[in-house]
Amino acid sequence: MTRHRDRHGRGRRGPMAVPTDPKVPVLRTRRERFDDIALGIVTEIDGRWQSRLGLIEYAVEESPDIPKDWTVEDHIPLGSLERGSGAKPARLVIYRRPIEHRCHTRSEVEAMVLMVVVEQVADLLGIDAEDVDPRYQP
Numbered sequence: 001m002t003r004h005r006d007r008h009g010r011g012r013r014g015p016m017a018v019p020t021d022p023k024v025p026v027l028r029t030r031r032e033r034f035d036d037i038a039l040g041i042v043t044e045i046d047g048r049w050q051s052r053l054g055l056i057e058y059a060v061e062e063s064p065d066i067p068k069d070w071t072v073e074d075h076i077p078l079g080s081l082e083r084g085s086g087a088k089p090a091r092l093v094i095y096r097r098p099i100e101h102r103c104h105t106r107s108e109v110e111a112m113v114l115m116v117v118v119e120q121v122a123d124l125l126g127i128d129a130e131d132v133d134p135r136y137q138p
Contacts, residue, residue, distance in 0.1 A: 030100065031096065033106075034060065034096050034099075034100065034109065034113075035060055037106070037109055037110050037113055038058075038060050038094050038113050038117075041110070041113050041114050041117050042058045042092075042117055045117055045118065045121055045132065045133060046058070048133075049121060049125065049132065052125055053090075053121070053124065053125070054084075054089075054090075055084060055089040055090065056084070056089055056090045056091070056092060056124070057089045057090065057091045057092070058091075058092050058093075058094075059091065059092070059093045059094070060093070060094050060095075060096055061093055061094075061095055061096065062095070062096055062097050063076075063095050063096070063097040063098060064076065064077050064080065064095050064098070076095075076098045077095060077098070078094070078095055078098050078099050078102075078112065078116045079092065079093060079094045079095060079116035079117070079119070079120055080092075080093045080095075080120075081093075081120045081123055081124060083124070090124060092117070092120045092121070092124075094113060094116055094117065099112050099113060099116070111137070114133065114135060114136065115136065115137070115138065118132045118133045118136045119136075
């Protein structure tokens with residue numbers, strides 16, 4: 001058996017580098033961990049307010065599209081809400097990169113995602129954010 005030296009410092013590649021044992025946990029990416037947080041919060045709030053929300057679509061995007069006339073004084077949005085009309089559902093978007101940029105821990109990410117979702121749902125329903133979820137803290 002011949003051995004090959006990895007001269008580029010990149011480590012193993014291919015099937016040998018991926019654990020095949022189902023008992024070994026696979027490392028999750030930042031995006032997957034963020035999606036898990038967002039899904040948990042959205043599921044909880046949507047379940048509580050579904051009868052009043054109606055048809056709504058939730059999404060996580062990397063970052064918002066910044067217009068060309070954006071200035072440094074303008075803030076980068078953490079989320080956006082497009083109201084639905086007719087058969088078109090409302091769309092609530094959470095922007096992952098701006099939120100992660102402002103947070104240092106998982107609990108901070110959870111709190112900020114909760115804040116964004118609650119504020120958008122409150123805006124859609126026309127009620128105070130504190131009424132949407134008691135955990136809300138601006």
